[in-house]
């Protein structure tokens with residue numbers, strides 16, 4: 001039986017001992033893999049070291065919109081060199097966040113574009129963060145120069161219309177613990193229009209813990225509760241939902257090889 005994959009967990013935010021504990025607790029519940037996205041390029045060495053120590057951990061390397069203003073002119077080449085490591089399976093996380101606006105919006109857009117262009121050039125998918133920025137995001141997504149982009153819109157909460165357009169582009173939607181929140185009809189409403197072969201599951205550790213852990217620190221083991229709720233919404237068994245989302249993961253993140 002194939003277990004689910006936590007396609008988005010920030011293990012770099014945990015102390016090494018807690019990180020090991022969190023990985024083991026997840027594996028004990030059948031979680032079959034972990035994708036750890038960088039927040040900034042300075043995360044890269046630590047993330048690659050973690051991936052090389054664990055067969056079932058992969059990383060995405062890139063610059064989060066919160067840190068877009070730290071992006072320097074040589075960073076595209078620096079990122080290109082880091083992505084030569086085969087355990088780096090995606091570019092990210094990158095994107096736009098107009099809720100926090102931690103970096104100026106034009107800078108966020110420029111830094112996201114630069115990373116998308118590099119991902120297309122290297123034939124790698126991107127892990128995208130999008131918050132309160134649907135219109136600007138769609139403007140970039142619609143650029144014909146970027147039509148070869150492959151993307152996971154992680155922790156998707158962008159609504160029905162946004163989902164429809166992203167799916168038309170062939171993108172994947174990451175379902176986080178929000179899918180279990182009582183008030184999150186706006187997250188669940190996209191499921192009937194989303195083909196199950198475009199869904200991923202993720203915890204977004206340490207944020208957004210699912211019910212019944214809501215308000216506590218999130219951990220990759222809780223991807224099981226997210227999967228169970230997703231399966232219920234899709235009228236599948238959890239085993240079917242795990243098999244499908246895990247297939248999707250390895251189809252999108254082609255560099256990741258299923259551990260034997």
Ligand SMILES: [Zn+2]
Nearest residue numbers: 008037093204
């Ligand atoms: Zn993230």
